[in-house]
Amino acid sequence: MKTSPTSLADCVPADPVAAVTHADPYPFYAELRAGPPLVWNERLRVWVASRADVIESVLLAHGALHVRPAAEPVPRAIVGSPAGEVFGHLVRMNDGAAHQAHRPALQRALAGLDLDAVHAAALQVARNVPTEPSSDALFSMPVRAVAHLLGFVEETLPQVDHWMRDFVACLSPLSTADQLQAASVAAGELMTRFELLTASAPPRNGTPLAAVLAESDTGAPLSRSLLANLVGLLSQTCDATAGLLGNSLIALVREPSLRQTARTRDGVQAIVEETARHDPSVHNTRRFAIEPITIAGTPLAAGDAVLLVLAAANRDPAFNPDPDNFKLIRERRRMLGFGHGMHACPGQALACTLAAAGLDALLHRQPDLDAISARGWRYRPSANARIPVFH
Secondary structure, eight states: OOOOOOTTTTSOOSSTTGGGGSSOOHHHHHHHHHSOSEEEETTTTEEEEOSHHHHHHHHHOTTTEESSOTTOSSOGGGTTSHHHHHHHHOGGGOOHHHHHTTHHHHHHHHHTOOHHHHHHHHHHHHHTSOOSSHHHHHHHHHHHHHHHHTTOOGGGHHHHHHHHHHHGGGGOTTOOHHHHHHHHHHHHHHHHHHHHHHHSSOOOTTSHHHHHHHHSOTTSOOOHHHHHHHHHHHHHHHHHHHHHHHHHHHHHHHOGGGTTGGGSHHHHHHHHHHHHHHSOSBOEEEEEESSOEEETTEEEOTTOEEEEEHHHHHTOTTTSSSTTSOOSOOSSOOOOTTOOGGGOOTTHHHHHHHHHHHHHHHHHTOOOHHHHHHHOEEEOOOSSBOOEEEO
16 A cells, blocks of 8 residues: 555645655655755754664764763753653663663563453443543543553543643643643642552553563652653553554555454554554664764764654665555565664554554444545644644
8 A cells, every 4th residue: 555645745844853754755765865865954953864774873872872861861941840850861862871760660560461351351341431622632641541551540531641742742842831731730640640559459460560560669759760660651552553543444444455464453453564664653763873873984072963764764675675655464564663672662562452453443333434535534642753643
């Protein structure tokens, strides 16, 4: 399946950030790949990498390239707030000792999950989420599923969902002052709830919370840092999995031949996994040079920023043969949307399982996919996440 053109597809994106929410950014990404391995974008004041091999080399250069600017480990807008505290502890936003403090425990906890049990639990939760508005359901289904897996009782799931939707606003450079204030309130509430949750009855066996607690110092209260990373498990689920779920639904809308495949759990899972490569939810990320380094023959100075166009790399023919076609079966499906190297997301299998459960729940309600196609959709304003809003 090739990306279908829309009425907006003929407009060329102004830059790689504007491409994230463009109707069809992939021809633009192909032009980026055809250019230099690293190209300076004056509008964004960043170096841009779009080829898979170059992006892999950047992601592996974690000694010289960090996930945050050296002078601004926490965004200035939230420094000193509860949202800033949570942000500052997240392993995915830190390097060195701070990154290694809790990542191994989180990694082992996620790697040990029973994905069949996760799917069953997530499907049950997703089927209880109101379908309207459908664009909100994309967020609520995976967030409530992870909250359930972490031990929150059913009646608290809508409130946790609401807090998480507020909190993730602080992760975007597009947030308003009111959104940042709401994010801090939500961060404080979530930290308190996780503290109470981990101090109460032992969590259910087989849950992510049980696995994380098993890796921690038993008998001692959880550190603020580990509590923040439990909040981080929810925040990583929110936008990224919502986009993966929504873009998987779009794949079915665009290509009717996939709909028979979606009648089975394995078929739904295959659609989600190829969507994660073909039209991912996370289109770019950044790295910041903390010392001089040369990447692909281009010297970078300390303080330089590199925009990694992950969605372009996923469709690099050198990375995935026949990349523009949506193929359920690939000999070796490769993708960079979940990162690579030290900062690779350990929750890739969990995210795809949650999105598959959500898509299963949406299809269980027998939506009119042709009507969705006729009404169309747009994408939420974002600098890096591709999340559809259905009309």
